[in-house]
Amino acid sequence: MASATSFPRQQPLLQLLQQADGELSAQELHQRLRATRHSTGLATVYRVLKQLQQAGLVRCRKLPSGEAVYAPVDRDEHHLTCVQCGLIQALPLCRISSGSLGLGAVLLQGFRPLFHTFEIHGLCRRCQQHEIAGNE
Ligand SMILES: [Zn+2]
Ligand SMILES: [Zn+2]
Structure with missing residues (x-):
């Protein structure tokens, strides 16, 4: 079972979400990751986002457009x-x-x-x- 401890606080996606002013979509996270040394594929972004949600660190909501946006749960x-x-x-x-x-x-x-x-x-x-x- 995934737990909060299996994700270090320095997880790049989690850090990006914590630094962001608002919620970010997977596409936006993917683009922002490319500007760092943690560049990764979009499929990996989705996979890590799912793991972060299962660990209770990240939440997600759907915009009226159908796009999903993500933010740290503490927000x-x-x-x-x-x-x-x-x-x-x-x-x-x-x-x-x-x-x-x-x-x-x-x-x-x-x-x-x-x-x-x-x-x-x-x-x-x-x-x-x-x-x-x-x-x-
Ligand atoms: Zn109006
Ligand atoms: Zn609430």
Whole structure:
């Protein structure tokens, strides 16, 4: 079984994700790796990303475009995505992992969570205003 200890903190992909401002796709990671001495094939990038996820070090979420983006698990970020203009805003806090509001042992039924994703899709403020203006 993969454990956090099987990955040194200096794992190049993990380091790149930790240094990045935001989430990165496998393609972006592949490109950034090419600028370092750890250049590797895209297939290897996907394989290592999967191992990092299984070790509970990296989480992944799918963008509306279907593309998967990755970030370190300790960065617990969630987003509001506007389906009309594509605006993405960060949620100020996570209700899932914030203490007693989080998932209790009863809900998890013995399942050991490694990471979670939580996204809200809808209409941003501006697009709602456009909608109202358009109806007049
Ligand atoms: Zn919008
Ligand atoms: Zn969260």
